[in-house]
Amino acid sequence: MIQKLGARGIKLSERSWDDGSDHDDVTKIFVQGSRQGIASLYINYVKNGKPKDGSIHGFFDYGLTQTVKLIYNADVIVVFLLSLILQFEINHLQNEHLESVDAYYHIKSYDLKAIQFKTNFRTSELMGYTYECTMFTLAVKGKKIIGFHGSDRVQIFSLGAYFTSITPTRLEAKGGMGGKKWDDGFDHEIRKGEVSIVFVKFMYSKDNRVVLGADHGTNTLHGVEEFELDYPSEYITTVEGNYDIVHGSDDLNVILMLRFKTNKRTSPAFGFGKISSFVHHKQGYKIVGFHGISGNMLQQIGVH
Numbered sequence: 001m002i003q004k005l006g007a008r009g010i011k012l013s014e015r016s017w018d019d020g021s022d023h024d025d026v027t028k029i030f031v032q033g034s035r036q037g038i039a040s041l042y043i044n045y046v047k048n049g050k051p052k053d054g055s056i057h058g059f060f061d062y063g064l065t066q067t068v069k070l071i072y073n074a075d076v077i078v079v080f081l082l083s084l085i086l087q088f089e090i091n092h093l094q095n096e097h098l099e100s101v102d103a104y105y106h107i108k109s110y111d112l113k114a115i116q117f118k119t120n121f122r123t124s125e126l127m128g129y130t131y132e133c134t135m136f137t138l139a140v141k142g143k144k145i146i147g148f149h150g151s152d153r154v155q156i157f158s159l160g161a162y163f164t165s166i167t168p169t170r171l172e173a174k175g176g177m178g179g180k181k182w183d184d185g186f187d188h189e190i191r192k193g194e195v196s197i198v199f200v201k202f203m204y205s206k207d208n209r210v211v212l213g214a215d216h217g218t219n220t221l222h223g224v225e226e227f228e229l230d231y232p233s234e235y236i237t238t239v240e241g242n243y244d245i246v247h248g249s250d251d252l253n254v255i256l257m258l259r260f261k262t263n264k265r266t267s268p269a270f271g272f273g274k275i276s277s278f279v280h281h282k283q284g285y286k287i288v289g290f291h292g293i294s295g296n297m298l299q300q301i302g303v304h
């Protein structure tokens with residue numbers, strides 16, 4: 001279902017424009033600056049795997065690229081000189097999508113002065129300057145941006161966006177049989193894991209709050225190790241491990257080793273062994289939650 005967030009900024013009654021919502025993803029965003037701020041936006045989309053160009057909004061002029069930094073009362077002010085054209089490209093072929101936009105406007109000069117884009121993997125540089133500006137954010141939890149609308153004349157005065165839901169991908173749990181199913185869900189991001197040979201527990205972040213997941217397996221506090229992420233810039237991309245029969249576990253296959261890979265590093269192997277018998281990974285995705293089967297020990301683990 002498409003959700004439209006109304007345009008934010010000043011002079012909402014100026015000349016309006018609307019790229020619509022009939023797109024699958026945003027692929028490229030061109031931002032042109034001037035002495036006054038954001039002079040124009042030009043946005044490329046994709047629909048059914050084919051490129052789809054948007055229109056040029058504001059006043060677009062080809063020119064030199066140059067900026068200068070000024071110091072005023074210990075604050076650094078970045079001023080546009082001539083025509084500054086910046087590009088932010090989103091790799092939708094690697095499942096990257098645009099999640100939010102931060103925009104800054106000046107209440108005296110009305111137009112947008114700076115803009116910054118955030119995808120599910122990274123954040124763009126700040127394009128423009130924020131001195132004496134008011135910020136607003138275009139974002140809807142669990143959804144991605146697929147279109148823009150706003151108002152302009154010789155500058156961009158306001159900006160709004162269209163959002164659609166993101167369908168999560170669930171990779172089935174791997175391991176042995178037995179125990180009860182559990183699922184931490186996917187409407188959050190991972191901050192830390194506690195892991196032992198018989199137990200896992202994860203700490204998540206949701207709506208800027210820390211959320212503790214349940215204990216899975218038996219927490220004896222013996223041999224429990226932590227793997228903490230450099231949240232929010234670091235995220236898990238891969239979980240691998242192995243499982244085998246353990247005496248005293250009713251001859252059930254249980255998880256013996258887990259190892260995590262992030263966009264920055266690889267954790268040590270938690271448990272016994274180094275060789276993996278299963279790998280949870282999907283190119284271009286980050287892991288945001290876990291599910292599995294456990295009793296007194298951890299039998300299976302899967303990911304969202």
